Amino acid sequence: MKSPAPYTSPWMRPDDVADTADLARAFFAKEVTPHRLRFADQHQVDRETWRRAGEAGLLLVSIPEEYGGGGGSFAHEAAVLWEQCRSGDDALGYGIHSTIVAHYLNAFGTEEQKRRWLPRMATGELVAALGMTEPGTGSDLQAVTTTARRDGDHYVVNGSKTFITNGGHADLVLLVARTGGEGAGGISLVVVEVTDADGHDVAGFERGRVLRKIGQHGQDTRELSFIDLRVPVSHLLGEAEGQGFYQMMQQLPQERLVIGISAVAFAETAVEEAVRYVKERQVFGKQVIDYQNTQFVLAECSTDVLVARTFLDHCVALHLEGRLDPVTVSRLKYWSTDMQCTVIDRCLQLFGGYGYVTEYPIAQLYAGARVQKIYGGTNEIMKVLIARSL
Numbered sequence: 001m002k003s004p005a006p007y008t009s010p011w012m013r014p015d016d017v018a019d020t021a022d023l024a025r026a027f028f029a030k031e032v033t034p035h036r037l038r039f040a041d042q043h044q045v046d047r048e049t050w051r052r053a054g055e056a057g058l059l060l061v062s063i064p065e066e067y068g069g070g071g072g073s074f075a076h077e078a079a080v081l082w083e084q085c086r087s088g089d090d091a092l093g094y095g096i097h098s099t100i101v102a103h104y105l106n107a108f109g110t111e112e113q114k115r116r117w118l119p120r121m122a123t124g125e126l127v128a129a130l131g132m133t134e135p136g137t138g139s140d141l142q143a144v145t146t147t148a149r150r151d152g153d154h155y156v157v158n159g160s161k162t163f164i165t166n167g168g169h170a171d172l173v174l175l176v177a178r179t180g181g182e183g184a185g186g187i188s189l190v191v192v193e194v195t196d197a198d199g200h201d202v203a204g205f206e207r208g209r210v211l212r213k214i215g216q217h218g219q220d221t222r223e224l225s226f227i228d229l230r231v232p233v234s235h236l237l238g239e240a241e242g243q244g245f246y247q248m249m250q251q252l253p254q255e256r257l258v259i260g261i262s263a264v265a266f267a268e269t270a271v272e273e274a275v276r277y278v279k280e281r282q283v284f285g286k287q288v289i290d291y292q293n294t295q296f297v298l299a300e301c302s303t304d305v306l307v308a309r310t311f312l313d314h315c316v317a318l319h320l321e322g323r324l325d326p327v328t329v330s331r332l333k334y335w336s337t338d339m340q341c342t343v344i345d346r347c348l349q350l351f352g353g354y355g356y357v358t359e360y361p362i363a364q365l366y367a368g369a370r371v372q373k374i375y376g377g378t379n380e381i382m383k384v385l386i387a388r389s390l
Contacts, residue, residue, distance in 0.1 A: 007306065011075040011316045012082070020061060020076045024083035027056050032089045037359065039091045039218030043210040044168045047127075049092060054124030059094075060102050067106065068119030074254070074319055078261055085265030088361045090368045091218025093129075093166040095258045097121065101128040101174045103254060104189065108237045108247055113191065117172060129170035131161040131192075131224060132248075133375075141176065141248060142184045146226065148177035153233050155179070155190060157204070157226040163375070167207060167222030171195040174237070175226075176244060184245035189237040192229065204229030215367030252377070253324050256333040257315055259376045263336035263369075264308045267343040270365050271301050274347035277354075277362075294350060301343045308336050327389045334382035337372040344369050 012021060031052050032045070039045050053059050062077040063069025070076060077099050084094055102121055105114055120126040137143045146159025157177060164170070173192045180186030194205045201207065208223030238247060275298060278288035288294050315332045318324040348355035348366050355362050373379045 007309065009309065009313045009316070011313065011320065012079055014075070016072070017075045017079050020058075020070075020072065021079040021083050023056060024058055024080040025087070027053065027058055028084055028087035028089055032084075032092060033087050036089065036091070036218065036364075040358075040364075041217075043212075043217060044220035045091050045218060047169055050097075050124035050127050050169065052124070053092070053094070054122060059098050059124055060118065060122040061098070063102050063106055063118055063122065067114050068122035069102070070122075075316065078316055081258060081261045082265050085262045086269050088266075088269055088364065089218075090216045090262075090266075090364075093127075093219060095262070096130050096165045097128045099258050100251070100255050101130055101172070104174055104237065104247065104251055105191070107251065108189070108243075109191075113235070113237070117191065121172070126171045127166050127169040128172045128174065129164050129166040129224075131164060131173045131175040133161060133163045135160060135162050135223075142187070142245060144176050144178055144187060146175065146177045148175070148179050148188065148190050148231065150179070150233065151230075154230045155233060155236075157190070157192065157229040157231055159226050160208075161224045162208075163211065164222055164224050165219060167224055168210065168220030170224075171199075173224065176248070179236075179241040179244075185242050187244040188241045189244040189247055190231055191235045191237055192226070192231050193235075194224075202229070214370055215364065216371065217367075249326075253326055253329045254319065256329045256376050256382075257319055257324065259372060260312050260315060260329070260332040260336045263333075263340040263372055264305065264312045266365055266369060267301075267308065267336075267340045268305045270344040270347040270362060271298065271305055273362050273365070274298060274301070274350050278350055288350065297346050297350065301346055304339050304343055308339050312336065327386055330377075330382040330385045333376060334373075334379040334386075337369075337379060340372055341369045 012018060031049055057070060058080055061070035061080060062072045062074050065071035081095055105118055121128055134144055148155035148157045173194055175190045175192050177188060177190050178186050179188040194202055196202055204227050206225040211221045278294050281288045311332060315324055315329060344366050348362050351362055354360055357363055
């Protein structure tokens with residue numbers, strides 16, 4: 001029986017999006033995959049990797065060209081994210097930098113702010129991080145305690161953030177801070193330049209230790225501290241203080257869609273790794289693929305991935321039309337990441353002892369998957385949001 005043609009998502013079929021995917025695939029194969037174990041050992045990618053991504057035209061691909069971006073749609077952004085995950089990479093904090101922070105700036109920044117930061121983010125000269133989570137505050141963004149108190153033409157920032165992707169390389173932190181009273185109305189977004197023109201950390205900013213995580217070892221996840229750090233009031237994002245929570249609510253659907261893209265892509269990669277392995281490995285005189293249990297596991301896992309991918313395609317199509325709602329993307333986020341963890345676990349089992357060895361990509365996929373059910377809003381929070389809509 002002839003094998004079916006590989007499935008291609010509708011949003012990836014236009015020639016320009018396919019070309020972006022091809023470019024991204026080649027970039028990750030050359031600049032990231034060969035260095036995966038080294039990045040994991042040093043707990044960060046090389047700084048030069050960011051600049052090379054910028055030179056390749058892969059940063060800010062859906063930001064308007066007038067601000068240094070690629071001028072594409074979210075489909076182009078999704079294509080880069082997809083190819084990054086299909087390469088097995090979870091070290092380069094591309095999604096935070098290009099798909100999340102850049103879009104906050106583009107959506108809510110002034111003309112001066114956009115021209116100040118976006119072009120240098122597009123080249124990789126500036127690396128951006130998102131400062132939301134605090135040591136005592138996770139999914140409850142209304143409870144942040146980091147403060148930005150007005151003092152003349154500056155804010156004085158005090159507080160700490162944790163689990164910050166790009167925390168090692170960040171030059172720019174989009175900071176969630178309290179500029180007013182309690183609750184959502186007291187929260188603002190402030191853009192903090194944490195390095196000076198020479199690349200040195202500014203006074204009042206400290207990078208904590210690299211957090212040693214279960215997975216994603218090549219990612220520079222750190223704690224960040226702000227101690228009487230002075231930031232110009234002109235770096236407030238939005239027309240007035242107190243808009244931060246509502247700005248986050250507008251942008252969170254795209255963040256959760258990004259997580260859905262990575263969940264499906266990583267799961268699909270795990271299935272391909274497993275199929276390749278069981279066709280090569282022999283046990284008791286025959287290939288592992290020839291055992292019925294193996295066939296059933298892979299049949300089920302490949303079907304789960306295809307179901308998830310069609311749901312993802314539906315959500316991407318809605319987002320391209322500006323119609324992706326918080327409830328639908330919450331369904332995608334929780335369901336696809338649950339599927340990712342289950343599928344990768346079942347695929348790893350087919351590797352036997354080698355699945356437990358971190359040099360094998362399947363082990364890296366397994367270790368990196370667990371956090372997907374936590375960040376971007378825990379899956380339990382996603383279910384609460386869904387339930388409220390019923």
